[in-house]
Amino acid sequence: EVVLTQSPGTLSLSPGERATLSCRASQSVSSTSLAWYQQKPGQAPRVLIFEASTRATGIPDRFSGGGSGKDFTLTISRLEPEDFAVYYCQHFGSSPRLAFGGGTKVEI
Amino acid sequence: EEQLVESGGGLIQPGGSLRLSCAASGFHVSGNYMSWVRQAPGKGLEWVAVIYRGGDTYYADSAKGRFTVSRDDFRNTVYLQMSSLRPEDTAVYYCVREYYFGACDIWGQGALVTVSS
Numbered sequence: 001e002v003v004l005t006q007s008p009g010t011l012s013l014s015p016g017e018r019a020t021l022s023c024r025a026s027q028s029v030s031s032t033s034l035a036w037y038q039q040k041p042g043q044a045p046r047v048l049i050f051e052a053s054t055r056a057t058g059i060p061d062r063f064s065g066g067g068s069g070k071d072f073t074l075t076i077s078r079l080e081p082e083d084f085a086v087y088y089c090q091h092f093g094s095s096p097r098l099a100f101g102g103g104t105k106v107e108i
Numbered sequence: 109e110e111q112l113v114e115s116g117g118g119l120i121q122p123g124g125s126l127r128l129s130c131a132a133s134g135f136h137v138s139g140n141y142m143s144w145v146r147q148a149p150g151k152g153l154e155w156v157a158v159i160y161r162g163g164d165t166y167y168a169d170s171a172k173g174r175f176t177v178s179r180d181d182f183r184n185t186v187y188l189q190m191s192s193l194r195p196e197d198t199a200v201y202y203c204v205r206e207y208y209f210g211a212c213d214i215w216g217q218g219a220l221v222t223v224s225s
Binding site: 050 | 143152153158169209211212213216218
């Protein structure tokens with residue numbers, strides 16, 4: 001079973017700053033199986049990145065994903081006011097089929 | 109527009125049963141892998157169950173033996189039948205479409221299930 005650990009738990013930044021979020025897997029995983037989501041209060045999550053580094057349709061290019069093996073990152077190059085939210089990484093595997101990290105809250 | 113709309117949530121006593129529905133529009137559920145993901149109040153996301161295009165189903169350990177996912181292709185709807193409900197099943201339940209190695213591109217608005225006496 002793959003366990004995803006996200007850090008930090010909370011990131012306090014200002015608009016215009018760069019945000020770097022970390023997702024560490026308990027074992028090496030395929031980059032193909034790693035995705036990132038954004039969730040705002042009262043809303044369903046929205047996929048940002050799949051295959052570790054491919055932006056989903058309509059996602060601004062200030063969002064980028066990277067990493068391999070056990071360590072993956074989501075970078076927001078310049079925070080916009082609408083980017084303050086909770087971010088989750090997700091692994092696609094066999095048991096469980098979808099495993100989510102605990103989330104990182106990006107706050108002002 | 110591709111969309112998922114859940115219904116059927118509510119307040120249920122421990123040990124009770126509830127069925128959630130997820131109506132799809134703009135695409136066919138039969139041609140996709142459809143999962144249920146839940147989120148307890150103030151907590152993170154937890155995968156619950158999946159139904160494959162071919163109809164096979166798989167469950168998280170927390171759902172095995174108590175939850176059943178099914179599909180009605182004519183109604184283009186996915187269901188989650190939940191029984192022997194426990195207080196720890198209290199959550200918003202999302203119906204999602206998986207589109208690329210488990211990445212979920214379409215999410216419903218969520219259905220709140222509260223298990224309490």
